Amino acid sequence: MAFIEETGFGSDGHGEEDENYFISMTDMMVGILFIFIIMLMVFALNFKQQTDVSEDRFERLEEARRQAEIVADRLDILKEQVQVELQQLDKSEQVRSAMLQDIRARLVAQGLDVQIDLANGVLRLTEDAVRFEPSNADLDVTAADNVRKISLVLREVLPMYAACATSVNACGGISTATSVETVFIEGHTDVTGRDDSNWQLSTQRAVNTYRVMTEAQPLLRELINRAGREIISVSGYSSTRPVKDESNKAAWDTNRRIDLRFVMEVDDSERLKEVLALTDQMEGQLFELRSAIDAADVP
Incomplete structure (x- = not known):
């Protein structure tokens, strides 16, 4: 009993101090654990938010990539179509060149001196x-x-x-995709005389040539293009398109002339080449877009 009294917690106050110490340590540990749990929850919440943002960003990048691929596919289709049109234009130019050479050969056989400009489709x-x-x-x-x-x-x-033509069996077997749209009878003057008079004069020269042609061969007026309009037409250019720029009698005699300009149905090469160049530029932009998307992608 004495032993208990001598060594008991309540006899000298050490037991209460030790108990209070352990209680304080427990409270502190619980508090630290609670703080750790709070920090862990905050970290988890932030991580989830960051993950959600990354997933949303990833989805948007994927959608942008899909859209870019769709545009690229459409551009490929467009380029194929333009290439087909350009091939058709090349064929059209070949057909026109063959036609002009045929006409020239027949006229030379009859003793007529004519010149041809294959690049512009002109019979001079x-x-x-x-x-x-x-x-x-x-x-x-x-x-x-x-x-x-x-x-x-x-x-x-x-x-x-x-x-085609309005009369029966007037057309040949050439493909309508490479047919003649218009043959312009173009009248020209030299630089002498008044400009306002030269416009009328050049047009009248074309009209008079047209009249003699169609009176001699009425079938020429029956030839029509795909739009159903007559192929033969007239135009006047005054002195604006000289063959020779010299100011002498020989040049003036040469410039007072008639040109026959043959325009094919598909004479849109310049426009198609511009479209093709535009598609090339767009392909470059798409490549840059894809590169930017890949660089910003989430691993």
Whole structure:
């Protein structure tokens, strides 16, 4: 009993102090654990939010990538279509060149001096074939006879390159995709005389040539393009498109002339080339977009 009294917790106060110490330590540990749990919860919540943001960002990047691939596929289809059109244009130019060379060969066989510009589709009737006197739109006897020879050759050749005609069996077997849209009879003057008079004069020269042609070969007016309009037409350019720029009589004689300009149904090469260049630029932009998406992607 004495032992208990001597060593008891309640006899000298050490037991209460020790008990209070352990209680304080427990409370502190519980508090630290509680703080740790709170910190862990905050970390978990932040991690979840960051994960949600990453997943949302990833989904948006994936959608952007899908859209880019769709646009790229459409561009590929468009480029294929443009390439087909350009191939058709190349074929059209080849057909026009063959037609002009055929016409020229037939006219040369009849003794007519003509020139051809294959790049622009022009058959040029030189002053030896159709000559105009200064300030005059009338065809003299020789010029009128030569125009009739030209109209006969056009009558023989053009039906093979026309889309259709109003008369039966007037068209040849050429594909309508490479047919003639218009043949412009273009009148020109030299630089002498008043400009306002030269416009009327050049147009009148074209009109007079047209009349002689169609009177000699009425079938030429029956040839129509895919739009159902007559192929043969007229235009006047005054002195704005000279063959020679020299200021002398020889140049003026050359510039007073008639050109026949052949326009094919698919003469849109420049526009298609611009579209093709635009698609190339868009492909470059798409490549940059894909690179940016890949760089911002979440591993």
